């Protein structure tokens with residue numbers, strides 16, 4: 087075991103894009119487990135848009151990370167010391183932890199990863215910890231996707247979006263993805279099987295949505311909010327659904343964010359807009375994991391991990407989410 091632990095601590099609230107001075111990488115002692123606890127060494131750190139929310143003190147669904155605290159993160163690691171009869175050295179665990187190479191785990195926040203059925207650990211962690219269930223429950227439970235419907239998803243070449251489009255296809259829907267580059271658009275159509283893709287940075291969005299969704303939009307799976315939400319609202323069908331999964335276009339906003347101009351469409355088209363946080367579905371995770379694992383085994387679902395290296399690169403890698411430099415699930419290989 088290395089003698090030193092490296093921990094990213096929050097030093098100040100970010101303003102706009104996360105600056106280099108928002109977190110600092112500290113050298114600390116490796117913790118010891120108390121009764122009922124275990125210590126694990128982080129193998130993979132999931133980098134998620136919500137990390138930016140947790141760093142801020144905006145209204146949010148969990149308490150913000152306190153200044154001086156270790157940064158919160160979704161983590162996967164290997165048990166190196168245990169004072170809990172249920173965990174032995176070598177167990178692979180995942181859950182809600184911190185940006186620390188070594189950290190204490192308890193069953194309240196971290197659990198053993200089940201049999202992986204041949205799926206590599208990083209893929210299983212990336213897909214099953216949060217992303218896959220988010221796509222699954224957002225589209226099936228909240229979106230109530232039905233065969234023959236048209237599903238539009240934003241950030242479609244990202245982690246959640248890439249899975250949403252593929253589940254839409256599995257459910258017999260037309261899947262249209264919005265992404266920020268031609269390469270991403272090509273990838274989601276050619277490799278992931280989307281019916282169509284729109285580069286929202288270069289195309290006229292209203293025209294492109296008309297062309298790719300000739301029967302209108304039944305479900306808009308919103309990962310970004312802002313102008314893209316507005317453009318989709320305008321073309322929603324009667325009784326359409328908008329699972330509101332994320333608002334990444336405004337996480338770095340420094341001023342007030344204007345509301346959607348096309349808000350009246352919710353009334354005129356009798357739309358259902360429902361925000362959701364995946365933590366609320368914790369008790370139903372097995373349902374999503376079973377379905378996702380089966381689709382992977384059947385070759386119907388592809389999952390791409392965009393892997394980067396090194397604890398020291400956590401912040402610079404995280405920033406890629408807000409500049410669109412990631413494709414698939416952004417993750418850091420730590421050890």
Ligand SMILES: NC(=O)c1ccc[n+]([C@@H]2O[C@H](COP(=O)([O-])OP(=O)(O)OC[C@H]3O[C@@H](n4cnc5c(N)ncnc54)[C@H](OP(=O)(O)O)[C@@H]3O)[C@@H](O)[C@H]2O)c1
Nearest residue numbers: 135241244245246265266309332333334335362363364410
């Ligand atoms: N509700 C929940 O429980 C839950 C759980 C997980 C994730 N989420 C949310 O789901 C969304 C996607 O998360 P993810 O983990 O899958 O991330 P991701 O899609 O892998 O990465 C973020 C992507 O967002 C796009 N983006 C960044 N800034 C944008 C902007 N200003 N306008 C439009 N697109 C922008 C970029 O792609 P382009 O190149 O296409 O711009 C980027 O690659 C986020 O909003 C996140 O907060 C919610």
